[in-house]
Amino acid sequence: MAMIPNQLPRLAADPTGRSLGLDLPPGALTGPADAPYLWSGHGAAGPAAWSALRPAARTAGLLPVLLGGDRGLDRWELMPERMSDPADHEADEVLAGFWDAYASDEIPGSAGWPGLAPAQPYDTDPDKTAAAVAEMLTEPGFWLDDARPALVPARRSADIPAVIGWTGPLNHENDVARLCAVLRSWEDRFGARVVALTFDQLVVSVASPPGTVEEAEAVAAEHYAFCPDNIDQGCHANLRDYARAGLLDSPVWTFWWD
Numbered sequence: 001m002a003m004i005p006n007q008l009p010r011l012a013a014d015p016t017g018r019s020l021g022l023d024l025p026p027g028a029l030t031g032p033a034d035a036p037y038l039w040s041g042h043g044a045a046g047p048a049a050w051s052a053l054r055p056a057a058r059t060a061g062l063l064p065v066l067l068g069g070d071r072g073l074d075r076w077e078l079m080p081e082r083m084s085d086p087a088d089h090e091a092d093e094v095l096a097g098f099w100d101a102y103a104s105d106e107i108p109g110s111a112g113w114p115g116l117a118p119a120q121p122y123d124t125d126p127d128k129t130a131a132a133v134a135e136m137l138t139e140p141g142f143w144l145d146d147a148r149p150a151l152v153p154a155r156r157s158a159d160i161p162a163v164i165g166w167t168g169p170l171n172h173e174n175d176v177a178r179l180c181a182v183l184r185s186w187e188d189r190f191g192a193r194v195v196a197l198t199f200d201q202l203v204v205s206v207a208s209p210p211g212t213v214e215e216a217e218a219v220a221a222e223h224y225a226f227c228p229d230n231i232d233q234g235c236h237a238n239l240r241d242y243a244r245a246g247l248l249d250s251p252v253w254t255f256w257w258d
Contacts, residue, residue: 006153007060021059023052025149027153030073030164037080038152045149050134050195056151061184062155065133068147070197076108076199080165084177085160091185092116098225113225117218121191122208126191130157131254133196133205144196144203145209145222157193160184161202168200169257172227182226190219192253204253216243223247229256 008029011017017024024188025043031037041049045066053064067073095112103113137144161168162177173179183204186192191207210216222242224231233256236242247253 004061004153004155006037007036008039008099008153008196009034011036011039016061017056020056020062021201022056023114024185027149029080029206031080034091038073038078038150040117040119040150041148044146045134047135047138047140049138049149050131051069053151053176054131060151061153062151063148063157063160064134064195065152065157065160066138066147066196066203067150067198068144068146068196069201071138071199077170078168078179080163080176083162083165084175085176086162086177086180087183089115089178089181091182094181095222095225096165099221100227102225114218114221116185117210119236120191120208120215122191124191124207126187126193126205126207129191129207129251130146130195131195132206133203137196137203139250147196156184156187158187160194161197166197168197168202169227170257171228172257179226195252198256202255204255209250209253210247211244211249213244213248219243219247223253223255227257229258230254231255233258 007020008243022232026039027039027041037234045196050064056062094248099113152160152163154160158180162180163258166176169176169179193205196203197207210219217240220239231239231242
């Protein structure tokens with residue numbers, strides 16, 4: 001995978017990251033000593049962490065992400081060496097393949113892949129939307145209030161799962177770079193950003209979510225192909241219900257794989 005110059009090894013001798021213009025809390029590096037692929041804090045991020053980590057993108061090419069859940073990283077089975085490059089895949093082709101494999105007669109339009117939803121123009125800064133979503137998710141009482149801050153040497157937020165070799169969707173797709181190709185497309189069309197990961201969950205912020213039922217249903221088809229468990233094992237009766245209740249004007253998309 002094509003990667004940017006990796007500044008994470010500098011944190012071995014400079015744990016606070018001051019030489020990179022950062023002020024990091026205590027944390028640890030994950031990966032080979034000469035090429036770590038992840039820095040993560042030891043303690044909970046807190047609502048202000050995301051904004052505090054954002055300068056790392058400009059000064060060091062390190063992108064923020066929250067790591068949540070009660071499983072330590074040693075149990076996440078990270079496999080960056082097994083992932084391909086997201087640039088080698090096309091979002092429409094990836095989703096069409098999943099649609100053909102998983103769509104059933106109960107899914108509207110399942111006679112054939114309906115294609116990618118139209119792009120949504122947006123005036124909101126996607127990174128500001130990501131910061132707002134991260135702050136909300138880490139407020140006391142929210143389900144990611146114990147998430148840890150992390151930094152990843154990635155060119156794009158969409159590439160974070162592939163760079164760290166995240167295996168959360170392993171039962172659906174064992175090369176997460178294929179899903180990252182879809183995330184890249186969502187970045188381009190909806191101003192999406194990868195905000196958080198757990199062992200088997202992905203949280204994405206969306207600067208320009210669908211604003212009409214028709215637009216939401218078009219995006220829902222992509223979500224079904226991307227993560228069938230969201231609908232098949234979720235609380236929504238069907239794809240249309242999922243679109244109206246879960247996607248319409250929502251700045252947060254959450255995915256879970258069984």
